[in-house]
Amino acid sequence: MSCACERKKVMGDLERVSGLARKAAMLLEKIQAVYVRHDGTYAFCGVDELSGEDVVEYRHWL
DSSP, X not given: OOHHHHHHHHHTOHHHHHHHHHHHHHHHTSOEEEEEOTTSOEEEEXXXXXXXXXXXXXXXXX
């Protein structure tokens, strides 16, 4: 399996991405938003960096 295929499979798991977002929130002390990309995978970024994505959940550092 190629790296891109494996990455897409991993990023398609909401629980895993949500856990990564929580860890990033703890490190940055910033609320992270988990959102769905157009290809069905999940990603996260800081709330202040959102620009029209479909937010699934917000993760806090506490």
